[in-house]
Amino acid sequence: MAETIAAAPPRPPLWRNVLFRRIVGQVVFAVLLVAAGRELFLNLEFNVAQRAQDLGFGFLNSQAGFPIGEGIEYSTGDPISRAFVVGLANTLRVSALGLVLATILGLFIGIARLSPNWLVRRISQMYVDVIRNTPVLIQIVFWWAAVFLAIPTIQNSLSFFGVAYLSNRGAVIPWFRLESGASTWRWFLLAAVVAAVALWRWRTRRHERTGQPHHRVRWSLGAFVAIAVSGFVLTGTPTDANIPQVLERSYEGGVRFSPEFAALLVGLVIYTAAFIAEIIRGSIQAVPKGQREAAEALGLSRWQQLRFVILPQALRIAIPAINSQYLNLMKNSSLALAIGFPDLAHVSSSIINQRGHEPQMLLLMMGTYLTISLTISVVMNILNRSVAAKGGRR
Amino acid sequence: MSPELRPPGSEEQYEFTGAVGQDAPAVEIAPEAQPQTPGEWIHRNLFSSTFNSVLTVISAAVVVWVLLQLFQFVFVSGDWSVLKANLRVYMVGRFPLDELWRVWLDLYLVMLLVGLSRGVLPRRPWTLRRAVTLAVIAAVAVGLVLYLVESGRVLALLGVAVGIELAGVAIGRIVGPRLRAPLLVAWILAFPVIVIVLRAFGGVKPELWGGFMLNVIVAVVAIFVSFPIGILLALGRRSTLPAVRTFSVGFIELIRGVPLVTLLIFGIFVLPLLLPPGLDLPNIVLAMIMFIVFSSAYTAEITRGGLQGVPDGQYEAAQALGFRYPRMMALVVLPQALRNTIPAMISHNISLFKDTSLLAALGFFSDLLSVASRATRDLEFVGQEAEALLPAGLVFWVVAYSMAKWSQRVERRVGVGER
Numbered sequence: 001m002a003e004t005i006a007a008a009p010p011r012p013p014l015w016r017n018v019l020f021r022r023i024v025g026q027v028v029f030a031v032l033l034v035a036a037g038r039e040l041f042l043n044l045e046f047n048v049a050q051r052a053q054d055l056g057f058g059f060l061n062s063q064a065g066f067p068i069g070e071g072i073e074y075s076t077g078d079p080i081s082r083a084f085v086v087g088l089a090n091t092l093r094v095s096a097l098g099l100v101l102a103t104i105l106g107l108f109i110g111i112a113r114l115s116p117n118w119l120v121r122r123i124s125q126m127y128v129d130v131i132r133n134t135p136v137l138i139q140i141v142f143w144w145a146a147v148f149l150a151i152p153t154i155q156n157s158l159s160f161f162g163v164a165y166l167s168n169r170g171a172v173i174p175w176f177r178l179e180s181g182a183s184t185w186r187w188f189l190l191a192a193v194v195a196a197v198a199l200w201r202w203r204t205r206r207h208e209r210t211g212q213p214h215h216r217v218r219w220s221l222g223a224f225v226a227i228a229v230s231g232f233v234l235t236g237t238p239t240d241a242n243i244p245q246v247l248e249r250s251y252e253g254g255v256r257f258s259p260e261f262a263a264l265l266v267g268l269v270i271y272t273a274a275f276i277a278e279i280i281r282g283s284i285q286a287v288p289k290g291q292r293e294a295a296e297a298l299g300l301s302r303w304q305q306l307r308f309v310i311l312p313q314a315l316r317i318a319i320p321a322i323n324s325q326y327l328n329l330m331k332n333s334s335l336a337l338a339i340g341f342p343d344l345a346h347v348s349s350s351i352i353n354q355r356g357h358e359p360q361m362l363l364l365m366m367g368t369y370l371t372i373s374l375t376i377s378v379v380m381n382i383l384n385r386s387v388a389a390k391g392g393r394r
Numbered sequence: 395m396s397p398e399l400r401p402p403g404s405e406e407q408y409e410f411t412g413a414v415g416q417d418a419p420a421v422e423i424a425p426e427a428q429p430q431t432p433g434e435w436i437h438r439n440l441f442s443s444t445f446n447s448v449l450t451v452i453s454a455a456v457v458v459w460v461l462l463q464l465f466q467f468v469f470v471s472g473d474w475s476v477l478k479a480n481l482r483v484y485m486v487g488r489f490p491l492d493e494l495w496r497v498w499l500d501l502y503l504v505m506l507l508v509g510l511s512r513g514v515l516p517r518r519p520w521t522l523r524r525a526v527t528l529a530v531i532a533a534v535a536v537g538l539v540l541y542l543v544e545s546g547r548v549l550a551l552l553g554v555a556v557g558i559e560l561a562g563v564a565i566g567r568i569v570g571p572r573l574r575a576p577l578l579v580a581w582i583l584a585f586p587v588i589v590i591v592l593r594a595f596g597g598v599k600p601e602l603w604g605g606f607m608l609n610v611i612v613a614v615v616a617i618f619v620s621f622p623i624g625i626l627l628a629l630g631r632r633s634t635l636p637a638v639r640t641f642s643v644g645f646i647e648l649i650r651g652v653p654l655v656t657l658l659i660f661g662i663f664v665l666p667l668l669l670p671p672g673l674d675l676p677n678i679v680l681a682m683i684m685f686i687v688f689s690s691a692y693t694a695e696i697t698r699g700g701l702q703g704v705p706d707g708q709y710e711a712a713q714a715l716g717f718r719y720p721r722m723m724a725l726v727v728l729p730q731a732l733r734n735t736i737p738a739m740i741s742h743n744i745s746l747f748k749d750t751s752l753l754a755a756l757g758f759f760s761d762l763l764s765v766a767s768r769a770t771r772d773l774e775f776v777g778q779e780a781e782a783l784l785p786a787g788l789v790f791w792v793v794a795y796s797m798a799k800w801s802q803r804v805e806r807r808v809g810v811g812e813r
Contacts, residue, residue: 026637033641040668047667117446118439119453133744133794135751138763138787145767146780331653338755345655358663362656370651 044359053356060084066354068342070258080351087347088368094261094343095330095372098268102329103322105273110280111306124277131274137335140267144339148259170258188231195227196220260341264333272329276322283318284310316387323380327373334369344368467780476775476782478542480765484785487604487760496597497607498551500588502558507577507584509559513566514573585614600678604760606789608678612761613747616685623686624693629723631698642694649691655755657684662756677758689746696738700731740801744794751790762786 014020048055060081068074071086071093112124131139149168152158158166164173200220207214257265287310295309334345342350348365352358440450477484486497518524543549566573589611592598603611630642649657661684662677669675675683704727712722732739754763766786770779 022635026635029635029641030637043670044667047671050671115449116439116442117449117453119450119457123453123457129795130791133748133798134787134791135748135763137751137755138783138790141754141763141767142780142783142787145770146783150777150779334653334655335752335755337655345653345659349659352659352663359667362660362664366648366652366656366660369653369656370648373651 048359051356055359057360059355059357059360062355064351064354066350068347069340070256070261071342080355083347083351084344084364087342087344090261090336090342090347091330091333091344092372094264094268094336094341095333098265098272098329098333099326101265101269102272102276102325105269106276107280109273109277110284113277113281114284128274128277131271132278136267136271136332137338139271140263140335141338143267144259144263148263168259170256171262172256185231185235188235189228192224192227192231196224199223258341260336260339263339264336264341264343267335268329268332271332272325275325275328279318279321279325280314283314283321286317287313319380319384319387323377323384326376326380330372330376331369472781473778474542474781476769476772476778477785478544479775480769480782481542483605483760483765483769484762484789485605486607487765488602489604489607490598490602493598496592498555500591501555503584503588503591505555505559506562507581509562510566510573510577511562511581512559513563514569514571514577585618599676601676603678605765606762608753608759608761609747609750609790612678612682612685612750612753613743615682616689616746616750617743619686620689620693623690625697625728627690627694628697628701631694632701646691646694649688650695654684654688654749654752657688658752658756660684662758681753681756681759685746685750688749689742692742692746693739696735696742697731699738700733700735701727703734704730737801737805740797740804744797744801747797748790748794762789 045055061079063076064078064080064083065076066083067076068083068086071090074082074086109124109127112120113128115121115124148170152167153169160166165171197220200216203214203216203219206212207216291309291313292305295305300308333343336343337345337349340346344365348361352361441447486494489497539549539552543552592603593600627642627646630638631646633639633642658681661680665680665683666675708726708730709722712726717726750761751763753759753761754767757764760768763783763786766782767779769775769782770777775782
């Protein structure tokens with residue numbers, strides 16, 4: 001019978017071999033990619049040479065020569081790299097402040113969306129519907145051109161109890177002036193914080209062990225104030241309030257926010273808060289109903305239910321989505337370009353206008369934004385893991 | 395992550411249903427009262443506790459104050475001459491007057507398609523609420539147009555547009571559902587036709603396109619062109635070939651990690667340097683390319699979400715039928731994956747449409763926001779910034795909000811997440 005067995009089927013040709021095809025396919029893809037990249041780079045070299053420029057980064061050390069309206073210390077004689085850092089600091093300042101304020105506002109509106117009060121519910125829903133469906137840039141430009149530049153001139157500044165002023169030159173609020181002895185007082189402040197945290201933990205643990213009321217806010221705050229004030233007196237009152245004054249055409253003293261900064265911050269916060277509110281609402285609704293009922297059965301008040309049962313679980317669900325809103329807020333801060341707030345994008349485009357070197361500046365700018373994005377994501381992921389690790393749903 | 399497992403509200407998701415588990419929501423919106431007297435309703439929804447009463451009084455005061463301010467601004471203190479004088483510029487920018495018929499022709503084409511589609515789609519039942527809403531919207535729209543448009547010719551042309559739309563509805567109703575497939579083709583073909591009408595046969599260069607028309611064109615170009623690119627990138631990201639996957643991941647994450655503004659600056663200043671010398675693309679085309687690039691990355695991520703929602707069994711079944719990769723993807727996997735992405739896709743498209751306002755950040759174009767903020771440079775209109783900017787915001791809001799509402803209905807009809 002052996003004769004009837006068919007001969008082993010012929011080996012399939014090489015070009016039908018899966019492994020072979022995968023390798024060839026990828027090599028072809030890579031070669032095409034490299035060829036395209038090379039072509040683009042050659043074009044770039046040629047075009048840049050035509051403009052009598054180069055692809056190096058040496059220009060960063062040359063004098064910037066243009067003024068920057070606000071931010072950390074800077075003068076027109078500083079190198080371009082310094083101007084870039086000023087822009088970066090402004091981006092970080094507006095983003096950090098924006099993240100905090102947008103979270104607070106969004107949390108409030110998100111909770112209001114689920115209020116048992118019909119009117120409150122409707123108002124917050126209208127806020128979300130209007131704000132989310134209008135471009136953020138129009139909102140920012142509106143705040144800038146129609147609100148902050150339209151308020152009174154500096155001679156007619158709106159005064160708040162004579163210590164803070166608002167005009168189309170920006171807003172000023174009182175701040176602290178540090179004097180000698182301040183550096184010693186800083187250590188007292190640090191000690192006060194440490195003591196407050198330690199007391200908080202001790203009271204919490206004691207409360208958990210014995211069930212006696214913890215009063216941790218009173219304990220911590222008391223310790224903090226006591227240490228801080230005694231240090232303040234011991235070091236000889238190292239600060240005093242720096243109350244702003246209106247001069248002829250400018251403000252003196254205090255901390256000043258430009259109309260551009262105010263418009264960008266307000267626009268970003270109001271826009272992002274609408275998105276965060278929707279996330280909060282969705283997350284609260286995603287907490288199982290039994291949790292609310294259990295809290296109710298324990299006799300917790302509505303506020304206690306929210307504070308101790310619902311929100312801790314809802315925020316855990318919300319964190320990944322809020323992360324992406326934080327990233328959006330940071331990226332949207334680049335809209336400063338449109339209203340002239342000297343952030344990273346604005347300063348970079350000023351440098352391009354003054355000096356050219358477009359490819360290098362774009363590389364730097366995009367790299368920097370990418371780094372900030374990654375940093376926010378990493379921090380939020382750590383936060384996510386730390387709240388998820390306390391047990392619960394996952 | 396399947397769409398069901400996606401974190402709530404990721405990206406700019408418009409309607410988050412909140413259904414993570416099977417559990418009912420923890421905090422329920424109070425159900426609309428049915429067998430109640432108005433007094434009971436008010437007591438339950440507004441004055442159920444001291445805290446609630448205080449809240450009601452305060453928010454009612456705020457609402458009244460805001461409404462009064464708004465009313466006072468719109469009808470008394472607001473000076474809308476800036477809008478009346480710039481109406482055409484708001485709509486089409488610096489489009490040459492002699493060639494405006496091209497825009498009207500395009501408008502009529504779109505209105506016809508809109509009408510036909512409305513006629514063909516299943517009718518929504520009339521409720522009192524819907525009738526009142528529609529009547530109010532129509533009254534406000536007609537009132538606005540009559541107030542703003544002073545030229546009788548333009549009014550007549552607008553009237554023709556409405557007539558064409560209604561005729562389209564009638565034809566759609568008469569012909570019925572068998573018009574659906576041709577209509578889909580017509581919508582896809584409409585876009586190139588619209589551009590040809592504007593551009594070809596001695597038409598108008600893209601540099602002169604402007605106003606709201608430009609925002610719409612840029613958004614539509616980006617949405618249409620980025621769709622296939624996004625699908626390819628998503629397939630690339632899920633590919634088992636390391637070279638392809640690395641490239642896709644790198645591209646998508648790079649684009650998603652930087653602000654759109656920086657991409658647009660890249661498009662205007664660096665993209666021309668990368669292209670062969672002598673190829674002088676107009677700035678608006680460069681901007682469109684960057685919008686396409688931007689949208690592709692986001693479309694890719696949405697498609698990836700949809701692909702992950704397709705069970706492995708579907709792939710295996712397709713392979714068992716002897717399908718190779720292209721047919722497996724095109725005939726089995728993608729149709730299911732894309733169906734799941736419809737809501738996310740629509741909300742991405744709404745965002746993209748809003749993002750076209752970023753053209754104004756660059757200062758090279760005459761899109762809606764640019765012309766609105768430049769309108770007050772005219773000495774005659776100084777100080778009317780609010781009057782100039784609010785209508786621009788309103789136009790975006792009307793389009794975005796109605797698209798969002800529409801997508802909620804589509805979502806319900808398609809029944810995403812119910813299978």
